[in-house]
Amino acid sequence: MRRIKIFDTTLRDGEQSAGVNLNHSEKLEIARQLERLGVDIIEAGFPAASKGDFASVKELSDTIKGCSVTGLARAVISDIDRAWEALKGGEEPRLHIFIATSPIHRKYKLKQTKEEVIETAVNAVKYAAERFPVIQWSAEDACRTELPFLAEIVEEVIAAGAKVINIPDTVGYITPEEYGAIFQYLHRNVPSIGKVELSTHCHDDLGLAISNTLAGIQNGASQVEGTINGIGERAGNAALEELAVALHIRKDHFQASTGMNLKEISRTSSLVSKLTGLTVPANKAIVGRNAFAHESGIHQDGVLKEKTTYEIISPELVGYRNNSMVLGKHSGRHAFKNRLNELGLNVPDEDISRLFAIFKELADRKKEMTDEDLAAIILEESLSKEQQFYELSSIQVQYGTNQVPTATVTLTGCINQVIQEASTGAGSIEALYNTLEKCIDGTINLLDYRIQSVGAGRDALAQVYVKLRYAEMETSGRGLAQDVLEASAKAYLNAVNRVIYMKENTTAKVYQ
Ligand code: KIV
């Protein structure tokens, strides 16, 4: 069995998904879960891109010790310096440097000749090697690069000090046979190839990211890059949960395994989906709601007689449990705390009393609290502290079939002032959002609104996701409450607060 390293880029390439903006504590929460999942490397961000990215990469690299933390840099000295500042406190500081190599990128983006691209790449790797013990180098758009040039530059960056060579299919263009052939070509034409690890990085524009990654493994790659739920630029990246399970279920074929704890997959997928607001499609392999549902009579009959007739993966393998324990209003603090631990929710002791009080208050109104409810409220409560510029104090919405819906809202503003407004709308959500817009400085355009129930039942919690444009920034926000209107107001304010936070903590994102 070959051991394949998992390089997770959910927090970097994944965060490049349209409309996704993770804040500091959300990134930390995801990183801790990735550590539990057993990935080998976490790409925490792009330190030179913004103050916010820098701070997150630094914090993750200083705190996450169960796996290696890396950050991205262009082949530019100032990017490398910034990355070093962010990563130097890590166990084994690792840098990921990239430069585009394809003719189209050289001509239109970099405006550099082949020789200049080699010189830029080599100088950057040499400079970085004076600081970082491990350097990964990526040939952006490698799959549309002339193979002799790719082999030449790879040899040069290895000589300059790169330890891992990544071959990204940046635009999701390649097919499995062609991708495998690139690895074979490099093996034959790069004299120093035996000194480095080879890595895959596949995008899913043609729906081939997983097949291409597997082809890379079969042709010598010992590291694979991807994201949880396959999120990422455009159509996304290779989904790591699919990859790990494919290698596990078909070990007879691939003869390769990962260090991933497969039982943590469902929890990781649901956390990433919650915090990014990117819903997992019901039919998505491994983590979709229907991935283990047998609908047709023939299939159900077969599964009842013998599961393996139609089931190649058991839901338990990836952490789904059908006996989620229920807590209620009579549950004590001890049971509450135990359950949080079992669910892998990291709650510092000093926060337990506050969270237990919130749990009790909700349990009074809601018959029973499932694991999903618990995970949702704990997450919201522990992650909402960072950016509370506008805070909801109260809302009142009047709605009747023959009345004009009217909302009244009271907020606490950025300087602790009380803001109160009222407004109408064609429906209750519009009335509420018109009122909130009146409370906040500037114009706000709502771009998307989605509501989901957490768990089942009439008294289920409501989780609302919004996407909006405010102060020339597009961002998402989420809100959780038992009432849909309250959840809607919270989601809207969460997005507005995120924009204010980003404005305060961000210099313009650079990525070219
Ligand atoms: O897709 C890509 O080429 C990338 C690189 C920065 C590795 O994400």
Ligand code: ZN
């Ligand atoms: Zn990418």
